[in-house]
Amino acid sequence: MPWKHLTKIHYRYLFVYGAFVSIITVTLIASVSDYLIGNQTDIAIDLTYGLLTATAFWRGLRNKQITIMGVQLFWIAASIEFVFLYVHRVDFDLIFAVLIPLIAFIALPTRLILLNLTLFYLLLIGFLVVAAAHDPHNLFLHNSKYMIGYALAHFFIVSFGFFYHFAIEESLKRLEQSNREKTLLLREIHHRVKNNLNFIAAILGLQSRNPIDPAARTLLEQNRNRIESIALLHNILYRSDSLGSLDTRTYLQLLTRNLIDTAGEEVPVDLQYSVTPAKLGIDTLMHLGILINELMTNSLKYAAEPDGHVHITITFTHEGDGYRLRYCDSGKTDLRKLEGGFGYSLIQMTTRQIGGTLITSNEKGLCYTITFPRRQEDGGGMGNEE
Numbered sequence: 001m002p003w004k005h006l007t008k009i010h011y012r013y014l015f016v017y018g019a020f021v022s023i024i025t026v027t028l029i030a031s032v033s034d035y036l037i038g039n040q041t042d043i044a045i046d047l048t049y050g051l052l053t054a055t056a057f058w059r060g061l062r063n064k065q066i067t068i069m070g071v072q073l074f075w076i077a078a079s080i081e082f083v084f085l086y087v088h089r090v091d092f093d094l095i096f097a098v099l100i101p102l103i104a105f106i107a108l109p110t111r112l113i114l115l116n117l118t119l120f121y122l123l124l125i126g127f128l129v130v131a132a133a134h135d136p137h138n139l140f141l142h143n144s145k146y147m148i149g150y151a152l153a154h155f156f157i158v159s160f161g162f163f164y165h166f167a168i169e170e171s172l173k174r175l176e177q178s179n180r181e182k183t184l185l186l187r188e189i190h191h192r193v194k195n196n197l198n199f200i201a202a203i204l205g206l207q208s209r210n211p212i213d214p215a216a217r218t219l220l221e222q223n224r225n226r227i228e229s230i231a232l233l234h235n236i237l238y239r240s241d242s243l244g245s246l247d248t249r250t251y252l253q254l255l256t257r258n259l260i261d262t263a264g265e266e267v268p269v270d271l272q273y274s275v276t277p278a279k280l281g282i283d284t285l286m287h288l289g290i291l292i293n294e295l296m297t298n299s300l301k302y303a304a305e306p307d308g309h310v311h312i313t314i315t316f317t318h319e320g321d322g323y324r325l326r327y328c329d330s331g332k333t334d335l336r337k338l339e340g341g342f343g344y345s346l347i348q349m350t351t352r353q354i355g356g357t358l359i360t361s362n363e364k365g366l367c368y369t370i371t372f373p374r375r376q377e378d379g380g381g382m383g384n385e386e
Contacts, residue, residue: 015106016066019073020057024050041087049080070107071116077103078120082127090131090140101154105161113165117158197231222297222343225262229255229293233286248316249275251285252292256314259296267300273314278323284375287354288325294343294350295327295368303331303366311365322356322373331366 027050034042053076060069077100100120104113132141140146201224208220232255233246252275260269280288296312303310311330316323347368351358356372 013061013066016057016061016069019103019106020053023053023077027053042084045080045083045087049076052076066107067109067112070103071112073103073107074100074116074120078123082123085127085131089135090128090138101157101161105165110165113161121154191234194231194234197227197234201227201231225259225293225297226290228258229289230286232258233282233289246280246282246285248278248280248285248288251289252314252316255289255292256296259293259300267304268309269300270309270311271314272312273316275314275316276318278316278318280323281375284354284372287350290350291325291347291370292327294347295329298343299329299331299366303329305330319371322371325370325372326367327370328365328367332362 027046031043031046031050034040034046053073056069056072056076060066060072081100101117104116108116128141131138135141204220204224204227208217208224233251252273256271256273260271292314299310299312303312305311309330313326313328315326317326318324348358351370351372354372354375356370359369361367361369
């Protein structure tokens, strides 16, 4: 598994991953050691334990059943412990004494920890009592030093396990609950902001239907589209799993489709875009939405060819430590006429607010090239262009 994905794994799964790697490593080392001393029985036990552990681990993670996997791993380790005790006439194996409680506290909830540990220790005590009765000369069973060492190993691991489970894990659960509540609150905020913006846009839409000056109607429609582009962003955030950043391609697809639908069938649009996947923060995406809204509005008004079609190309790529947005249409508009208008001033102002630079040209159509740096709130990019 790539290291960059480890931070996205739930802490319980991450601990189980660590326990699994440790178990397999110890098992392989034990197998090699037993091979070097010619202990064929222990090699078979070690390899059987490794195979059973790997199988339980793989099935548990594939089916996302970490509790069932924890119970299986616990009793696999416990069974191997009893096998070792039987084969070696109660020659205590402290490795499994450590692993058995550790697996329980990592992978199981409190009730199952108490149940499985109680059952394990009852079986272990019963096993030792029966072994002591049948083998009164056993060096380990009748030697207080070994018995105390074995008991202390279990005691310290169980004590640490309870400390981990009730102190650390309960704290993590409280943090998770707090994060869930904050996430729900943020979603509700985005939902209400979206509703309020849509309400304002609806009011502007109603006003534009009244018998007013065409220039005023156009101005109301433009402002309604600007507000709806921001409302769309909050709607995506409300439905997204990530409330801090969003994929640029998803937002641009929905935004451009919404603008084309608003224009209607009387303005046929040929839209092509190539967008590199990148996670951008809310503030950056909001400004990017304002830019695209303004550029496409101008294209739909002024960039139609003689056959009535409007050709638009949008390219968004990485540019050094930042990004580059290139927007071109089929229009032949004179740049000098644009520079004095409100729309062009809004494009310049929005570009400055994200720390970007704007270059315009109209050699084979009107093109805007906007480069801007990566901001602290923005995530990373990934994948190839599409």
